[in-house]
Amino acid sequence: MSLVTLLPFIVLIGAMFLMTRSAKKKQQQAANMRNEMQPGSGVRTIGGMYATVKEVSEDTVLLDAGPGVDLLFAKNSIGAVLTDDEYNRIVHGIEHDLKSDSDVVPDDASSLTETDEPADDAAASDDKSVDLGKKDITEESAATPADTAAVEAKTDEEPKKTDGESEAK
Template sequence: MNIGILLPLILIVGVMFMMSRSAKNRQRQASEMRSKMEPGTGVRTIGGLYAVVKEVNDETVLLELTDGVHAHFAKNAIATVLGEDEFNRIVHGIEPDEPEGLDHDAQAPAADAGDADAKEAGDAGTAEDAPAEDAPIDLSKSDAATPQDSGAPRDGK
């Protein structure tokens, strides 16, 4: 047999073996993750729905979507089992407590010092020139510029 024919066949078989092996690893990891489900844990379904596990059966899981609203899902429909901190951050907007020792204000003086240098040099504008960082942005259409009807056709003819 010619080496030119044999080498591509060996390469194809090797790639197929590696792909099936990685797929088995992903299935194993998914089944381990789903086995960690217990009542009270937060989950995300493959459809992107966030819920709390109420009951785990052999092939189904009972999820509480909101207070008093329950639904049965297949275990395979659970995409991710979330930790308590991550679930609260995503669903309720509760940020986890920061560990002590982290100081977010440590970088603020350096930025203020740069602003002070710019003001001394006369390069800084007034507060009216710069947009306020914390000011809400108004997206109403009343402030938008309305196009003037010039009477000319729009298609350029």
């Protein structure tokens, strides 16, 4: 056999080796994270529950999920050990303000649309807003002489034929 026929197999074996190596690294990092858990740490389980570590044993973790709610979990079910700031932000809604003297961004966009001009100047501007909506012109709503002429021209036309009538004789 030549090297050209063996090349795809060599590439496949190399890719499999790299994938298993990275998976083993991730498993080792997760195991180290779980072993470094201490009572008082905030954690997220693989099911998405947030709790505080109460006790850590060899294979299990006792979690405090609320007042009077203690849950026993396997260590492998801990998805992440959170920092105190991250845990308080997620669970209690407490933001740790690192930039206390920075500008506060408003929740709405009102500050983005404000201008330095007073409101009276904006109302008196020569720009007219154009209404692109289609309107039916009726005699009651004819506002200008041109609209009135259009309404009168429409009424002078012959009435439309119905299904029973035809122009052929």
